Amino acid sequence: MNRIEQKLQEDKKILSIYFSAGYPNLNDTVQIIQDLEKNGVDLIEIGLPFSDPLADGPTIQASSTAALHNGMTTQILFDQLKDIRKTVSIPLIIMGYFNPMLQYGVEAFCAKCAEIGIDGLIIPDLPVDVYAEEYKATFDKYGLINIFLITPQTSDERIRFIDSVSSGFIYMVSSASVTGSQAGFGNVQENYFKRIADLNLKNPQIVGFGINNAETFNQATQYAKGAIIGSAFIKHLSEEGSGKIADFVKAIR
Amino acid sequence: MLYNVDEKGYYGQFGGAYIPEMLYPNVEELRQQYLKIMAEPDFKAEFDQLLKDYVGRPSPLYFAKRLSEKYNTKIYLKREDLNHTGAHKINNTIGQILVAKKLGKKRIIAETGAGQHGVATATVCALMGLECIVYMGEIDIARQAPNVARMKMLGATVRPALSGSRTLKDATNEAIRDWINNPVDTHYIIGSAIGPHPYPDMVTRFQSVISEEIKWQLKEKEGRENPDYVVACIGGGSNAAGTFYHFLHEPEVGIIAVEAAGKGIHSGHSAATSKLGKVGIIHGCKTLLMQTPDGQITEPYSISAGLDYPGVGPMHAHLAETGRAEFFSVTDDDAMQAGLELCKLEGIIPAIESSHALAVLNDKKFKPEDVVVICLSGRGDKDLNNYIEYFKI
Numbered sequence: 258m259n260r261i262e263q264k265l266q267e268d269k270k271i272l273s274i275y276f277s278a279g280y281p282n283l284n285d286t287v288q289i290i291q292d293l294e295k296n297g298v299d300l301i302e303i304g305l306p307f308s309d310p311l312a313d314g315p316t317i318q319a320s321s322t323a324a325l326h327n328g329m330t331t332q333i334l335f336d337q338l339k340d341i342r343k344t345v346s347i348p349l350i351i352m353g354y355f356n357p358m359l360q361y362g363v364e365a366f367c368a369k370c371a372e373i374g375i376d377g378l379i380i381p382d383l384p385v386d387v388y389a390e391e392y393k394a395t396f397d398k399y400g401l402i403n404i405f406l407i408t409p410q411t412s413d414e415r416i417r418f419i420d421s422v423s424s425g426f427i428y429m430v431s432s433a434s435v436t437g438s439q440a441g442f443g444n445v446q447e448n449y450f451k452r453i454a455d456l457n458l459k460n461p462q463i464v465g466f467g468i469n470n471a472e473t474f475n476q477a478t479q480y481a482k483g484a485i486i487g488s489a490f491i492k493h494l495s496e497e498g499s500g501k502i503a504d505f506v507k508a509i510r
Numbered sequence: 511m512l513y514n515v516d517e518k519g520y521y522g523q524f525g526g527a528y529i530p531e532m533l534y535p536n537v538e539e540l541r542q543q544y545l546k547i548m549a550e551p552d553f554k555a556e557f558d559q560l561l562k563d564y565v566g567r568p569s570p571l572y573f574a575k576r577l578s579e580k581y582n583t584k585i586y587l588k589r590e591d592l593n594h595t596g597a598h599k600i601n602n603t604i605g606q607i608l609v610a611k612k613l614g615k616k617r618i619i620a621e622t623g624a625g626q627h628g629v630a631t632a633t634v635c636a637l638m639g640l641e642c643i644v645y646m647g648e649i650d651i652a653r654q655a656p657n658v659a660r661m662k663m664l665g666a667t668v669r670p671a672l673s674g675s676r677t678l679k680d681a682t683n684e685a686i687r688d689w690i691n692n693p694v695d696t697h698y699i700i701g702s703a704i705g706p707h708p709y710p711d712m713v714t715r716f717q718s719v720i721s722e723e724i725k726w727q728l729k730e731k732e733g734r735e736n737p738d739y740v741v742a743c744i745g746g747g748s749n750a751a752g753t754f755y756h757f758l759h760e761p762e763v764g765i766i767a768v769e770a771a772g773k774g775i776h777s778g779h780s781a782a783t784s785k786l787g788k789v790g791i792i793h794g795c796k797t798l799l800m801q802t803p804d805g806q807i808t809e810p811y812s813i814s815a816g817l818d819y820p821g822v823g824p825m826h827a828h829l830a831e832t833g834r835a836e837f838f839s840v841t842d843d844d845a846m847q848a849g850l851e852l853c854k855l856e857g858i859i860p861a862i863e864s865s866h867a868l869a870v871l872n873d874k875k876f877k878p879e880d881v882v883v884i885c886l887s888g889r890g891d892k893d894l895n896n897y898i899e900y901f902k903i
């Protein structure tokens with residue numbers, strides 16, 4: 258069983274943290290992963306930086322750009338992660354846009370992920386339809402889980418389709434927005450979370466976008482299996498550096 | 511060989527809809543509706559009437575006598591510069607605003623490079639009484655100041671794109687982010703033959719009025735519908751797509767696409783996508799794309815804000831790959847000289863984008879009996895500052 262699936266079977270709410278690889282410093286990647294695991298985070302999304310991150314707000318855009326300026330590339334990320342499984346056992350997901358993967362070669366990219374011990378991928382601009390038709394076989398061959406997004410606007414019918422081709426979990430985008438929105442969760446989100454919970458999908462859902470503190474984490478996980486924090490963690494890294502990860506995690510739960 | 515879009519939204523290997531799930535409902539709605547809407551009689555009637563009475567179509571097909579003498583061939587200019595708002599862009603915005611109305615949208619967003627598409631969008635929004643927000647790179651806001659003022663006069667809000675190269679690519683990113691944030695009431699009027707399917711095809715169809723008119727106008731003037739060559743500049747490729755459309759499957763018509771070489775194809779300051787691009791994904795479509803070996807999108811450069819784009823519409827990527835179109839890359843200097851030459855020989859000040867198309871006359875030797883139709887995509891009013899600075903007028 259894939260490490261993601263195994264983790265999701267545990268009887269607890271999942272805290273997943275996203276960060277941009279190569280930020281704040283090029284070689285912080287491994288240390289950040291180790292610290293997140295040590296402090297009880299359940300799942301890590303390693304952001305592969307991209308020049309044009311369409312679905313991201315200003316915080317992740319800025320960390321992506323900074324990481325690229327620091328010299329981060331796909332190959333450097335793979336090199337940094339080459340021995341990661343000697344020190345951590347936490348499920349690891351690479352989250353990135355499709356073009357860098359396409360240039361690396363989708364099969365070569367998947368092979369490398371499998372070799373390193375990456376468990377899954379999140380590729381916001383690779384639509385589920387294209388994935389199912391062209392790439393699923395390759396991902397399956399290397400034992401990689403591909404995670405798909407749903408939003409408040411996604412129809413029930415399409416959610417069921419996404420559920421049918423998914424494994425691991427479904428990434429439930431909390432509201433109609435790019436990453437890093439500060440709107441908080443109101444009735445609209447609550448109704449949406451309930452609606453999805455009532456669909457009784459085969460995959461658990463993890464909520465992302467707009468989770469930035471204990472309050473939003475608790476609201477999101479009331480109906481879902483877990484929640485993902487990205488921009489808020491990156492802000493913390495920007496302000497405090499990579500030395501105070503424990504403080505951040507403790508403030509969430 | 512099929513050069514139009516296929517039923518899955520591709521031109522050969524190019525095209526598709528590589529969009530985040532957040533955009534899926536809007537893009538899918540458009541995909542299901544656009545052909546249906548465009549075929550409705552009341553839509554067609556309103557579109558045609560606005561093109562005629564508001565835009566001023568048909569745009570003339572003008573025989574450029576002195577230019578023809580100089581290059582010893584028969585040159586016709588398709589005068590899109592005479593359209594209301596000064597470029598071909600309005601053909602598309604008229605079409606899309608009518609689609610947006612049919613879809614019940616209340617708020618319009620757009621990206622713009624040269625500002626022509628922004629002005630054309632602000633114009634149709636004023637016409638229809640819809641809210642309009644235009645994203646424009648900070649650099650472009652500076653170099654196309656008159657168009658920024660026009661958009662504001664027309665009631666649009668101009669929001670600067672501050673990320674990346676702060677030009678067209680980044681304005682497009684910001685527009686897409688806006689659409690993600692406003693998925694219900696907003697329609698995104700993309701200004702070129704780019705973006706996720708069905709945009710490239712929809713924009714091409716609205717612009718295809720250009721080649722539709724060329725056909726009957728040329729029949730009147732030359733006794734034949736098909737020229738020997740059609741020539742157009744390419745930023746994302748909308749004026750080119752419209753100019754080529756009805757000739758794509760007429761093998762005797764040579765198709766010439768002209769992109770911006772900036773300071774030289776290999777100078778590191780260029781937008782010559784067909785020469786420098788590799789297959790990649792930008793703004794939701796698979797196409798030729800200027801990028802690093804690592805798949806990061808490269809910052810393009812051209813003196814012309816409208817050609818300053820690191821990709822090219824998927825139809826054109828396919829035309830380049832199959833060899834159906836011949837691609838030329840024209841430097842800033844050659845374009846500026848060609849622009850000035852048109853002023854002196856014909857009394858027409860062209861947009862710098864269009865000047866790139868004109869510069870092909872120096873690069874390709876046409877026969878005296880050839881009929882060459884060049885799309886004069888826009889007028890040079892917006893570029894006066896650039897011309898003044900460049901020629902120290």
Ligand SMILES: Cc1ncc(COP(=O)(O)O)c(C=O)c1O
Nearest residue numbers: 626745746747748749816863888
């Ligand atoms: C006058 C003019 N011509 C050409 C272009 C390039 O766009 P496209 O390639 O979509 O025709 C622009 C874009 O702003 C323009 O303003």
